[in-house]
Amino acid sequence: MPELPEVEQVRRSLCDGPLPLPGRTVQDLRVLRPAVVDGNPDELRQLLCGAVCRSIERHGKYLFFCFQPSHATHPHWLAVHLRMTGRLMLLPEHQAPNRHVRLLLLFDQGLTLHFEDPRGFGRAWLVEDPAVVTARLGPDALQVDAAGFLRRLTAVRRQLKPLLLDQSVVAGIGNIYADEILFRAGLHPRRTSHSLSEAEATGLYRTIHQVLSQAVAMQGANIDGVFKAGRYPVAVYGRVGLPCSRCGTKVVKERVGQRGTSFCPACQPLVSSTAGEL
DNA sequence: CACTCTACCTGTGCGC
DNA sequence: TGCGCACAGGTAGAGT
Numbered sequence: 140m141p142e143l144p145e146v147e148q149v150r151r152s153l154c155d156g157p158l159p160l161p162g163r164t165v166q167d168l169r170v171l172r173p174a175v176v177d178g179n180p181d182e183l184r185q186l187l188c189g190a191v192c193r194s195i196e197r198h199g200k201y202l203f204f205c206f207q208p209s210h211a212t213h214p215h216w217l218a219v220h221l222r223m224t225g226r227l228m229l230l231p232e233h234q235a236p237n238r239h240v241r242l243l244l245l246f247d248q249g250l251t252l253h254f255e256d257p258r259g260f261g262r263a264w265l266v267e268d269p270a271v272v273t274a275r276l277g278p279d280a281l282q283v284d285a286a287g288f289l290r291r292l293t294a295v296r297r298q299l300k301p302l303l304l305d306q307s308v309v310a311g312i313g314n315i316y317a318d319e320i321l322f323r324a325g326l327h328p329r330r331t332s333h334s335l336s337e338a339e340a341t342g343l344y345r346t347i348h349q350v351l352s353q354a355v356a357m358q359g360a361n362i363d364g365v366f367k368a369g370r371y372p373v374a375v376y377g378r379v380g381l382p383c384s385r386c387g388t389k390v391v392k393e394r395v396g397q398r399g400t401s402f403c404p405a406c407q408p409l410v411s412s413t414a415g416e417l
Numbered sequence: 418c419a420c421t422c423t424a425c426c427t428g429t430g431c432g433c
Numbered sequence: 434t435g436c437g438c439a440c441a442g443g444t445a446g447a448g449t
Contacts, residue, residue: 140441140442140443142443174425200443220443220444221443222425222442222443222444223426223441223442223443224426224427224428224442239427256426257426257427257428258425258426258427258428258441258442259425259426259427260425260426260427260442260443260444262444295418295419296418296419297418297419297420298419298420301419301420304443306443306444313442313443314441314442314443396420396421397420397421397422398442399440399441399442419449420448420449421447421448421449422446422447422448422449423445423446423447423448424444424445424446424447425443425444425445426442427441428440428441429439429440429441430438430439430440431437431438431439431440432436432437432438432439433435433436433437
């Protein structure tokens with residue numbers, strides 16, 4: 140389930156890997172499953188064939204591929220959202236797409252970008268400007284400054300778990316990192332934004348930044364047997380019934396805001412405490 | 418405004 | 434072995 144750190148890892152691997160995408164020209168585009176494209180697949184193909192990839196940007200969980208078509212003055216952007224099970228892989232052209240590949244972008248020098256997605260929730264679509272998409276989102280969770288975050292936090296009266304998941308507040312946090320952040324901040328998922336002390340609110344901000352930047356540095360999360368994108372060790376997500384790494388209390392799972400939520404009932408008390416960060 | 422539900426989709430893992 | 438089924442989750446959009 141790619142969230143900010145995993146999406147950033149994808150971006151980096153495509154930009155800074157041994158075979159960087161920027162600078163390469165699209166030779167062909169194949170839509171293997173039309174639902175993956177939001178818009179007309181033929182139009183997408185016409186616009187991107189012959190276009191040169193200039194850069195790949197990220198905002199929250201969205202990727203934006205900047206393409207300069209040969210006969211246009213301004214670039215076109217391919218927006219991509221991987222949702223839960225989407226993956227992007229740059230493979231040699233002789234590699235046959237597996238049955239879950241939805242979209243193929245054939246580049247020069249025999250490189251093909253595979254957009255694979257077993258669940259088929261992921262989407263790719265063209266935009267004139269990434270701002271069309273990012274206007275609906277809050278600031279990127281790694282870019283937001285303390286004052287901006289605290290302003291957004293105190294502007295509402297909401298439970299912390301759904302608040303962190305709301306992409307219009309800050310963009311990039313999903314179910315896994317929301318649980319990890321709240322655990323490390325020592326905050327119960329049902330605590331409300333307006334109930335936080337100043338120290339708790341600042342601690343939450345610092346924890347968001349700390350957890351996400353550490354996860355980016357470790358190339359994403361590592362979840363036992365499920366999701367091994369990177370090496371960032373999760374402390375509570377998917378660890379129901381196992382002892383909390385900090386105090387040994389069994390990790391519990393409840394539904395908070397319709398979402399499965401794992402936390403340590405001892406380290407994350409529902410009542411305000413002066414414990415501070417973990 | 419805050420919350421809840423539903424739809425989308427399919428692989429996984431459980432109970433029987 | 435195999436069937437049925439709940440479950441997982443990001444987002445949009447509708448409803449309470």
